[in-house]
Amino acid sequence: MPNKEWVQMAIDAREHAYVPYSNFRVGAALVAKDGTIFKGCNIENASYGLSNCAERTAFFKAVSEGKTEFLHLIVSGDTKEPISPCGACRQVMSEFCDPNMPVTLVAGDGHYVTTTVEALLPYSFSEEK
Numbered sequence: 001m002p003n004k005e006w007v008q009m010a011i012d013a014r015e016h017a018y019v020p021y022s023n024f025r026v027g028a029a030l031v032a033k034d035g036t037i038f039k040g041c042n043i044e045n046a047s048y049g050l051s052n053c054a055e056r057t058a059f060f061k062a063v064s065e066g067k068t069e070f071l072h073l074i075v076s077g078d079t080k081e082p083i084s085p086c087g088a089c090r091q092v093m094s095e096f097c098d099p100n101m102p103v104t105l106v107a108g109d110g111h112y113v114t115t116t117v118e119a120l121l122p123y124s125f126s127e128e129k
Contacts, residue, residue: 002074002104002114006031009039010076010106013054017041021048026083027076030058033069038062055089059096070097076106082113085120093117094124 006029013027021044028040040058044051052060055075062070073093077083082105085093093103099118106112118124 002072002102002112003031006037006072006074007076007104007106007110007112009037010074010104011110013039013041013058014076014078015041017054018043020044021046025078026054028054028058029074029076030055030062030070031072031074032062032067033071034067036062036065036067038065038067053086053089055085056092059092063096068096070101072102072104073097074104074106078108080107082107082111087121090117090121091124094121094126099124 009029010027014025017025019025026042030038038058038061040054042054075083084105094117097117101117102114104112104114
């Protein structure tokens with residue numbers, strides 16, 4: 001079960017999303033092993049390929065601050081069912097996270113499921129493979 005404060009931080013992060021094209025807000029809270037929490041939101045661009053997801057925003061903020069070891073990721077969307085990360089985000093997660101690290105996916109009404117990095121991306125591309 002994820003910490004309720006972490007879930008709320010992911011929900012709050014949605015408010016900062018820059019989504020003038022899709023109006024689809026996503027927020028993330030990434031918990032580093034030292035307890036630091038990095039929030040991220042999705043950021044769109046008129047050239048869609050230049051957009052960035054909430055999960056990757058949180059990871060890139062963390063790595064740019066020297067954090068590369070993580071405990072938990074929470075992703076929140078204004079969706080009917082718990083939101084699921086895209087393939088690019090799953091690959092970034094597999095780069096920095098233990099395969100068994102929990103990932104909590106939160107729906108718009110607050111209900112959630114918790115899974116793992118490996119369950120989201122089995123057979124991930126990595127240096128070892």
